[in-house]
Amino acid sequence: MTWLNNYLFLPVVILFITGSALALMRPQPRSMLILAAQYIAVSWLASTSLPAAGVAAKLVTGLLVCVIFYIGIRQIGDDPLRGDDQLLSANIPFSIIALLLVTVASVSVARSNLFAQFDIRIEASVGALFLIAASLLNLGLGTDQLRIGIGLLTFVSGAELIYGFIEPALALIALLTMVHLGIVLVISYIISIQIRYAISENRDP
């Protein structure tokens, strides 16, 4: 699998595309496909620091998270979520400018010697810092639970990518896997409670 390391620019490009799409699009069930692509790119980059078992665990968890999120949203009844037909977020010019700013900032920080003592590959640090910056933007741009869930998962993915170079321990991979699953369960739970409440009150959640 070492040939994958020759094309590490590809997952970085995928992360830029998926991160931007998740920040600019209105969160909806189909966002899970983009999130899945993001998890694949993260696992690809993580393969430079983690053992194969760790990468596999990360990839499987990521895809599982997307499936749980998707099924959760669909099974709850997607009517309240489907009522929102717009593809892009409101105030798109502001979102694009903010995204450009965080992209420039993350690339600049990655090129500095912030992580000099950890020997982190430049592709991984660019990708990770972009994910962290884009996730903070995502968390700041909206208050709906799906966006917050996606933002948190992206944030943890970005941090995990850097942390893999610092401490590639199996126990930590397992713990952070639990964090991913925990976030998706908590957010699905909150969405389910609010939709039940909205249905019982017969109003828009």
Next chain:
Amino acid sequence: MSAGLVIFLFTIIYSLLCLVLRHQRMASAFAAAIGAGSIAAFVLLVPFDEAFLFGEISIKFASEWIILGRMFSLSENVRPLIGFLYLSGAFLLPAAWLVNANRFFPSVALLILAIVAASLMVDPFVFAAVFIELAAMGAVFVLVTQQHPRSTGATRMLILYTIAMVSILFTGSLLEVAGITSATPVLAMRVTFMLGFGFAILMTIPPFHLWLPKSVEESDPYILVFILVILQSAGFFFLLRFLDSYVWLREQTLIYDGIRIAGIITTILAVLLSASQRDIKKLMAYALLVDLGVLLIALGSGTEDAFRLALSLSAVRVIALGVLALGLSYLCNSAWLVSQMRGVGYKMPFAAAAFLVGLLSVAGTPLTAGFPVRWSLLTVVLNADKLAAGTVLFSMVGLGMLVIRLAAILFGRRDDDDIIAVSKEPRIFLLGGILLLLLLGLFPQLVFPWVEDVASGLANLFL
């Protein structure tokens, strides 16, 4: 058998029992309290790593438990801390059936206690940040329920705790991998900043308190107090262990100055905000912050005596905040209260009295549990930092005056002062809480043995 495994198994068993009993709220709450109490007794009283006779059977519990190559250790320095968490649970959980809590609360509460206990047991201890994050996730399940469907506060908490987890994990790794000492000032400064940021979130220091007033609006006050006491205690113990483990950190006066200044700002801000509140639920949120601010002032004083006082404060606050929140929870169940507070004291005298006595204890009024610790703190910080001493005094006077104003409103005369009937059990709980606060005010030495146990475990901090 390892002690960690025993705690884990007992937690699961009691949690399942609470789940089975969920439709009998009283039985479920008491089962959870008995479970927490029995685990606390196991942690505090049973000898580990040596055989002892139980009847005719020889038993030996190992203090270490290894999972995935990582050790969960019930060493002497964490036993009193874990015991404290479970005792807090045993104290707070019996009253859970009296408040407007979800019927799964006792079950989930036990799991949260176990996760926080795991955060204290895990080695290396920086992994505790991940367990505290998992506990915060568990907290969302009890804060957001069908009775309390709004989730802004809980979501804010989840976001902040996730950021804190990452910040502390990085800091821990920097400490271990980069070998930071006082000879690497730039790196040390960076680590100190990240550490401070992470702990500020974990301990709800402003401006990271924003989830608290929102949560108190959206959830039951008693449930919120349970969550806050457990999570803040976890953050506080985690900070103590950081200070105990790293010499360069312990020796930096900047750290203690920072903690003390954060405490002063938190206290002043919270007193002013509580004085401007018309909503008594939000007032409770700011009273919680006042209490936290005083605790930080004690910790930031950096002396052994002040550390002991900080530990005493953390013990006393469980009771004071529990009684305050129980009274408030009862008051808030009356829908008309928010708009018409006047005269509520006559309608629900026990609940109003519990709320006011709890608040008096948080204020540190004489004859209540909060007074001896605050008074001792005043004597400790008076010579070292007059501003800190003035802030503690300001919190006592400010909150005390607020209680007088509230008492005047709650017990103000109205035309319809018919008492709302409260059954015997809630009255026993409310009255028992008030008496306990007064008892601890008269005999503050009751919490001393626990404080000394903790102090002996943190040998570097308490020389």
